[in-house]
Amino acid sequence: LKMKYNEEQAKRRRLHNQVEDAKGNIRVFCRCRPLSKAESSSGCSTVVDFDAASNGELGILNSSSVKKTFRFDRVFTPIDNQVDVFAQASPLVTSVLDGYNVCIFAYGQTGTGKTFTMEGTEGNRGVNYQTLEELFKIAKERNDTFTYDISVSVLEVYNEQIRDLLTTSSSSSTSKKLEIKQAAEGLHSIPGLVEAKVENIQEVWNVLQAGSSARAVGSNNVNEHSSRSHCMLCIIVRAKNLLNGECTKSKLWLVDLAGSERLAKTDAQGERLKEAQNINRSLSALGDVVSALANKSSHIPYRNSKLTHLLQDSLGGDSKTLMFVQISPSEHDLSETLSSLNFATRVRGVELGPARKQI
Numbered sequence: 001l002k003m004k005y006n007e008e009q010a011k012r013r014r015l016h017n018q019v020e021d022a023k024g025n026i027r028v029f030c031r032c033r034p035l036s037k038a039e040s041s042s043g044c045s046t047v048v049d050f051d052a053a054s055n056g057e058l059g060i061l062n063s064s065s066v067k068k069t070f071r072f073d074r075v076f077t078p079i080d081n082q083v084d085v086f087a088q089a090s091p092l093v094t095s096v097l098d099g100y101n102v103c104i105f106a107y108g109q110t111g112t113g114k115t116f117t118m119e120g121t122e123g124n125r126g127v128n129y130q131t132l133e134e135l136f137k138i139a140k141e142r143n144d145t146f147t148y149d150i151s152v153s154v155l156e157v158y159n160e161q162i163r164d165l166l167t168t169s170s171s172s173s174t175s176k177k178l179e180i181k182q183a184a185e186g187l188h189s190i191p192g193l194v195e196a197k198v199e200n201i202q203e204v205w206n207v208l209q210a211g212s213s214a215r216a217v218g219s220n221n222v223n224e225h226s227s228r229s230h231c232m233l234c235i236i237v238r239a240k241n242l243l244n245g246e247c248t249k250s251k252l253w254l255v256d257l258a259g260s261e262r263l264a265k266t267d268a269q270g271e272r273l274k275e276a277q278n279i280n281r282s283l284s285a286l287g288d289v290v291s292a293l294a295n296k297s298s299h300i301p302y303r304n305s306k307l308t309h310l311l312q313d314s315l316g317g318d319s320k321t322l323m324f325v326q327i328s329p330s331e332h333d334l335s336e337t338l339s340s341l342n343f344a345t346r347v348r349g350v351e352l353g354p355a356r357k358q359i
């Protein structure tokens with residue numbers, strides 16, 4: 001009986017692995033924020049149906065109550081917390097310690113929780129901080145076999161220009177405490193990008209703080225500025241296997257993208273129009289790259305934007321990619337929500353059939 005049980009278990013494991021392989025290296029998780037206090041008190045209704053969320057399905061009801069169903073690798077409802085979310089992302093994140101390049105990005109309309117998911121808040125740390133915490137924990141567990149050097153770069157892309165936030169902040173007192181060096185090999189098109197070596201979570205915190213205060217410099221309205229720029233954290237892991245001397249270098253990009261909302265065409269002029277065009281260009285370039293990868297296309301158009309150019313060696317090949325599509329539950333955001341979910345569906349390379357009627 002025991003033998004039969006073991007055989008059965010082995011068969012299940014094989015099946016599970018086949019399913020995992022078939023999914024490839026691209027995952028899309030959808031996360032819906034709660035209704036805000038203002039939305040609840042104004043009697044705003046929600047358009048999201050989470051009945052099949054545990055199967056990765058999300059229903060969106062239009063004004064005539066017709067339901068359109070979307071399917072993702074995971075669906076997080078407003079009651080899922082930061083720990084629940086990280087628990088699903090952590091295997092991917094920690095594969096950077098095994099030498100894989102990984103890219104995680106949050107996509108969606110401004111105000112849907114991209115920064116909440118990636119950065120989090122004081123008592124509710126997001127993916128960035130939890131990732132580094134986990135990397136240090138695993139590195140320590142493996143310290144009889146491996147040595148790991150972990151460093152961090154923080155940059156932003158605004159109007160197709162790259163700004164190194166650790167250079168900008170290097171005169172501030174926080175960053176003086178960091179051991180900062182110029183990246184010898186350079187990362188793609190940005191030779192000399194500053195890397196801060198981090199040895200514990202307090203140092204990470206200092207780097208992240210230095211990066212966010214530099215982001216605020218030179219902008220009149222920090223919130224507006226951050227919704228129009230891509231904030232990028234790059235974690236570089238250099239590993240040495242103490243048993244065979246083998247060395248590897250891998251990268252993990254954690255990206256809080258600019259807001260995906262369509263600006264009313266008539267409103268945007270001058271600087272705003274230029275910003276909107278650059279955001280559209282980089283987000284659609286990112287969508288084109290990931291969907292070309294998901295569809296195993298022979299040409300991957302990395303060169304169409306700074307964003308995709310920077311991420312080039314962390315998207316495709318052996319690299320693993322995770323996209324969070326962030327949405328609002330509110331009826332007022334319905335058209336932006338549908339547009340984000342359609343984008344994410346295209347990225348995932350799997351389309352569902354036509355909309356089904358709600359029963």
Ligand code: ADP
Pocket residue numbers: 032033034078108109110111112113114115116117121227326
């Ligand atoms: P974005 O970065 O997409 O513009 P934010 O991360 O700033 O959006 O989120 C907008 C607001 O909603 C913030 O006040 C944030 O704390 C809150 N929020 C977003 N997602 C959640 C969530 N899952 N749970 C609780 N509050 C959230």
